[in-house]
Amino acid sequence: MAITAQDVNKLRAMTGAGMMDCKKALTEANGDFEQAKDILRKQGQKIADKRSENTTAEGLVLASVSEDGTTGKLVALACETEPVAKVADFKALAQLAIDSAVKSNAATKEDLLAATQEDGRSLQEHITDLMGKIGEKIDVVAYESLTAEKVASYIHSDNKKGVLVALKNTGGVDVAGVGRDVAMQIVAMKPVAVDKDGVDSATVEREIEIGKEQARAEGKPEAMLEKIAQGKLNKFYKENTLLNQEFVKDSSVTIAQLLDKTSKGMTVTDFKRVAIGA
DSSP states (O other): OOOOHHHHHHHHHHHOOOHHHHHHHHHHTTTOHHHHHHHHHHHHHHHHHHTTTSOOOEEEEEEEEOTTSSEEEEEEEEESSHHHHTSHHHHHHHHHHHHHHHHHTOSSHHHHHHOBOTTSOBHHHHHHHHHHHHOSOEEEEEEEEEESSEEEEEEOTTSSEEEEEEEEOOTTOOOHHHHHHHHHHHHHHOOSBSSGGGSOHHHHHHHHHHHHHHHHHTTOOGGGHHHHHHHHHHHHHHHHBGGGSEETTEEEEEHHHHHHHHSTTOEEEEEEEEESOO
16 A cells, blocks of 8 residues: 555654654564554564674763652663763653653662553663664663762762762751762762771672782882782772772762761662763
8 A cells, every 4th residue: 555644744743753764664564553563563573683792982861859858769861872861752761761760669770661651661671773773783781779867969070970879867958068968979979888887799809819928029028018018908998889988079078977977877788870971
């Protein structure tokens, strides 16, 4: 049957796919719109399969914190190229992902991708459809959720890095400002843990061995190596654990001191940092 421009425009409005793709799908489906939509979805899956190993180093990170400030969500939706990250449909999909995270309260990335949307399809199906339309790999590369007495969030200016921070002992004060400062610190300084107790044993052992090897290379006596290595480990804690780091905006105080000055006893219990392409 003849496929009219009106038919093509109708399918395009229904799916968001390109004009030529819509025309080909309708032609293959002999004008059956439902079958044509299935063809377009299969096209998206083919692209997903073909480009599954491609690197996704661009995209958007979005955060959402509940009105009462106790729960935060963080979603990183990635693509292959910077221009795609700026496309309205990609931005809309990223917003759909974070909205779905909030609505479904998904526990894992897999749960988020399986979450049913208003049209009855999963988030993953929406992602696959957009891959068919745009022609490159799109993926939720990170999803984090945090619940605490208070949760603060920060999205970096490049929209490719984001942080959630869990605070306790806030004393009822407004923690928006200090929470944002601490989150910015995490983006900039990439701490490995909240404090030394959160550093995994493998990292501790590695740092001790590195310290010993450095001291040995400097000609230090074997009997002194353990003590020297412990000193270097303490320096590692100071530079790489959040509460012990110097505040990037004021090196005269640590993050622990900054929080305590804001409200006596305030501290960080956890944080989540996600980044696309870094």
